[in-house]
Amino acid sequence: MRIIIEDDYTKLSLTAAQIIQKQLLKKPDSVLGLATGSSPLGMYKNLIAMYKKGLISFKNVHSINLDEYIGLSENHPQSYHYFMAKKLFDHIDIDKKNTHIPNGLSCNLAEEMMAYEALIDRLGGQDIQILGIGENGHIGFNEPANKLELFTHVENLAESTIKANSRFFDKIDDVPKSAISMGIGSIFKAKHIVLIASGIKKAPIMKEFFDSTVSSLLPASFLKLHKNVTLIMDKESANLIEEIKNY
Numbered sequence: 001m002r003i004i005i006e007d008d009y010t011k012l013s014l015t016a017a018q019i020i021q022k023q024l025l026k027k028p029d030s031v032l033g034l035a036t037g038s039s040p041l042g043m044y045k046n047l048i049a050m051y052k053k054g055l056i057s058f059k060n061v062h063s064i065n066l067d068e069y070i071g072l073s074e075n076h077p078q079s080y081h082y083f084m085a086k087k088l089f090d091h092i093d094i095d096k097k098n099t100h101i102p103n104g105l106s107c108n109l110a111e112e113m114m115a116y117e118a119l120i121d122r123l124g125g126q127d128i129q130i131l132g133i134g135e136n137g138h139i140g141f142n143e144p145a146n147k148l149e150l151f152t153h154v155e156n157l158a159e160s161t162i163k164a165n166s167r168f169f170d171k172i173d174d175v176p177k178s179a180i181s182m183g184i185g186s187i188f189k190a191k192h193i194v195l196i197a198s199g200i201k202k203a204p205i206m207k208e209f210f211d212s213t214v215s216s217l218l219p220a221s222f223l224k225l226h227k228n229v230t231l232i233m234d235k236e237s238a239n240l241i242e243e244i245k246n247y
């Protein structure tokens with residue numbers, strides 16, 4: 001695992017965007033595995049700026065998102081469809097037909113799960129998969145549990161996740177209780193995984209991540225088994241890790 005510690009979120013976001021930029025210059029028809037949430041927001045802003053300057057194009061890119069809430073329509077302001085449109089897709093030259101996000105309104109979720117996993121395979125896996133990390137160690141919506149699902153599946157959200165994500169909703173009762181999410185095996189189809197951790201709230205879980213061996217109770221710890229992971233942290237999120245505190 002390559003570890004990059006940046007001074008702050010601004011620098012972290014630029015570094016993450018530069019990794020994508022390099023990938024797109026090498027392979028313009030890359031498959032990008034994307035995430036929602038606060039962590040990649042700065043990276044998306046940088047990618048939009050690079051596109052506007054003519055430094056990169058998404059014309060031949062396929063994107064495949066990690067997850068979507070069950071029960072929210074694409075137009076719901078808290079749906080991940082809406083997030084991706086507003087924060088990235090509406091501002092770049094990606095062909096919307098080539099953007100993929102699980103359908104949380106499917107009336108046949110079993111079929112949706114299988115079709116989504118087959119899509120990842122058909123695209124040849126993600127060239128880069130961007131991940132954030134939950135305060136409880138989840139990646140995608142793979143919540144800490146005694147056993148983890150391998151592939152795209154329906155996940156009941158942990159209480160702590162519902163609480164953390166309630167910051168985006170009017171009230172906590174509005175937060176969906178379940179989501180359709182790539183599994184750890186789906187994430188592992190990526191040739192390169194980039195995990196972004198930022199802010200003081202992530203410091204305790206990043207310390208645990210460093211201290212732990214591989215455990216389903218800390219789903220992100222499985223990334224230690226993947227051969228090509230880049231972890232980008234800012235100083236705040238690395239604050240409790242003795243070895244790199246003064247990095």
Ligand code: F6R
Nearest residue numbers: 035036037038039132133134140
């Ligand atoms: C988002 C996702 C989640 C988030 C995680 C961190 O698509 O799958 O795993 O990456 O909850 O969220 P933020 O970045 O908001 O702290």
